[in-house]
Amino acid sequence: MTNAELNELKKRYVANGAASPATQFADRAENAVIWDADGNRIIDFAGGIGVLNIGHRHPKVVEAVKAQLDKVMHTCQTVMPYEGYVKVAEKLSQVTPVRGHAKVMLANSGAEALENAVKIARAATGKNNVICFDGGYHGRTFMTMAMNGKVAPYAGDFGSMPGNVFRAPYPVPYHGVSEDEALRGLKMTLKTDANPRDTAAIVIEPVLGEGGFYPASASFLKAIREICDEHGMLMIADEVQSGFGRTGKMFAIEHSGVEPDIITMAKSMADGMPISAIVGTDVHMDASGPNSLGGTYTGSPVSCAATLAVLEVFEEENILERSMALGEKLGKRFAQWQQDFDCVDNGRHLGSMAALDLVSDKANHTPNADLAAALCKRAREKGLVLLSCGLFGNTIRFLMPVTIEDEILEEGLAIVEESLKELVGQPATA
Ligand code: PMP
Secondary structure (H helix, E strand, C coil), X not given: CCHHHHHHHHHHHCCCHHHCCCCCCEEEEEECEEEEXXXXXXXXXXXXXXXXXXXXXXXXXXXXXXXXXXXXXCCCCCCCCCHHHHHHHHHHHHHCXXXXXXXXXXXXXXXXXHHHXXXXXXXXXXXXXXXXXXXXXXCCCHHHHHHCCCCCCCCCCCCXXXXXXEEECCCEHHHCECHHHHHHHHHHHHHHCCCHHHEEEEEECCEECCCCCEECCHHHHHHHHHHHHHHCCEEEEECCCCCCCCCCCCCHHXXXXXXXXXXXXXXXXXXXXXXXXXXXXXXXHCCCCXXXXXXCCCCCHHHHHHHHHHHHHHHHCCHHHHHHHHHHHHHHHHHHXXXXXXXXXXXXXXXXXXXXXXXXXXXXXXXXXXXXXXXXXXXXXXXXXXXXECCCCCEEEECCCCCCCXXXXXXXXXXXXXXXXXXXXXXXXX
């Protein structure tokens, strides 16, 4: 079917489908390129939203999935366990930098991982409250919507949210929130609203994702660790977007040397197969009663096979080093654009978790969300998927596969440059 025909079906039958601006339907994909239903070639700088760090349909993962399909497609792991689940648990326990000996629960999505992390923290501490951060994003289930600091457009239409969630400022010096101020805010939250005696956990993204790609400093993360220890609260690092090699380490928290109690992960775990994980210190992971964790599909055998293949690819193809190298390249290009364009500001990256801001006034960091939307639209017309994010909607984030070929990376970056040039009329010399 053509894009036009599929769009008609989407409008008629897909919930909320008419509201989505995307009109090209993916027909097939390979590494960093997608071909749509009309045969158009599109470069993917979104990686399915950070899911494809090793590229679309990595051959090794495809092979592992096919082999698993010939063995077992599904059993519920609490009813009839299978090798893939325990192997994934063993491997993740070894590579995830949580305190002490780690145990693992698998789920299906990022939001489910956060839901279960909170359940585990409540069971482990016997306390109810969680503290989350301004600008944070954790998912679209009710608990995670309540946890989100970034509320629009996710929670506005859905009535009241679960309680026991409190908020603290995330340090973003570029927008005037210093680390000291953020810490003061956190301490104030603990003093006034979320009594530490009732608080089970602090949940933090080591790099703010949907909220604008801002890494927290090592000293801030260390302070959170200390506050958690002081008050018997668990530190939960949400690495759903920053994990699995995006920042040049397996997990972003490794840049700080801090060991949280629990890390949640999902994107890029299985090259697009649905799976997520909650990895935490064994005493906490074992705290709840028998059969209290899990679900029909959690950690499907097929997704587990994909995850094991992804972990092998990380070793064999030096994905972490390549992530660092890609980030360096992007950082240089951002610096060039900042010189060339009055509207480009605040280029930043931790490994290849990279972003820049579009502004109408550089001196005052005035966000220009309209330009960001226009840039993404123009880029799409020229054959590039580009995504914005951030509290002000003016951040352009770069989440292309780490394995992207040099020529395709250059081609995509040239599209960004040309689109910007067309939109703001300044020369791009890079
Ligand atoms: N946490 C973070 C940090 C995320 O970036 C996301 C997704 N963008 C989620 C949780 C939710 O993941 P999912 O969409 O798989 O539920």
